[in-house]
Amino acid sequence: MNDDLHIAVFAKAPLPGQVKTRLIPLLGAEGAAAAYRQMTLHALQIATAVASVSLWTAGAADHPFLRQCGEQFGAALHAQSDGDLGVRMAHCLRLLLQRHRRVLLIGSDCPALRAVDLQLAAAALDHDGAVVFTPAEDGGYVLVGLRATPAPGLLQAMFDDIAWSTPSVMAQSRQRLAAIGVQPAEMPQQWDVDNPDDYARAVSADLLPPFCG
Numbered sequence: 053m054n055d056d057l058h059i060a061v062f063a064k065a066p067l068p069g070q071v072k073t074r075l076i077p078l079l080g081a082e083g084a085a086a087a088y089r090q091m092t093l094h095a096l097q098i099a100t101a102v103a104s105v106s107l108w109t110a111g112a113a114d115h116p117f118l119r120q121c122g123e124q125f126g127a128a129l130h131a132q133s134d135g136d137l138g139v140r141m142a143h144c145l146r147l148l149l150q151r152h153r154r155v156l157l158i159g160s161d162c163p164a165l166r167a168v169d170l171q172l173a174a175a176a177l178d179h180d181g182a183v184v185f186t187p188a189e190d191g192g193y194v195l196v197g198l199r200a201t202p203a204p205g206l207l208q209a210m211f212d213d214i215a216w217s218t219p220s221v222m223a224q225s226r227q228r229l230a231a232i233g234v235q236p237a238e239m240p241q242q243w244d245v246d247n248p249d250d251y252a253r254a255v256s257a258d259l260l261p262p263f264c265g
Contacts, residue, residue: 056153057174059099060144062108062132063092063160065115072161078248079263087260089117091245092160094259096125099158101167102174108132108144138211145198146207154178156197161244163259165194173197173239180237183210183229189243191219205232 066089068081075084099105107127122129133143148155176184177199186195209228254260
């Protein structure tokens with residue numbers, strides 16, 4: 053592990069009917085919540101294999117599963133700030149970069165992401181620039197990382213007024229950074245588990261268990 057590297061994991065309380073709702077037609081509300089719990093555990097497992105970790109929670113921050121995750125993985129729990137996803141990510145990164153030289157931020161719905169992918173992204177911050185992304189096949193990204201104290205305007209360019217949860221997120225992010233003269237490093241593309249086809253793909257790759265209805 054490298055003490056100057058920290059990984060933040062964004063997660064929600066796994067409440068049935070409130071997480072992975074597009075999986076509910078296949079798995080049911082309880083099954084979708086169980087799949088989300090498994091993906092959250094995966095994110096924490098790979099992160100703690102690489103660096104110190106914190107868990108940034110949305111919704112019911114005192115949910116027993118989230119508290120258990122904090123204890124199991126030695127991850128400090130923080131409530132995400134108010135605001136859209138960009139505001140919440142910027143807040144998290146700004147705080148962590150006051151204490152760590154490199155910070156990666158990942159979500160909880162990419163079971164294909166591996167510890168080595170996190171290590172390569174962290175290395176890119178030393179060799180390829182101050183910003184790193186792992187793009188997602190759906191047009192977003194599954195990882196974002198920053199090095200040292202962000203330059204003035206960098207967080208605003210990266211996270212303000214982005215059309216979150218749309219296929220244009222990564223393209224917008226590239227354009228916004230190019231406008232301020234920043235060329236981000238990009239890791240190989242990954243994929244999220246959002247819908248039944250994604251779930252079937254994860255099952256085929258032995259990343260999630262088969263659905264037993």
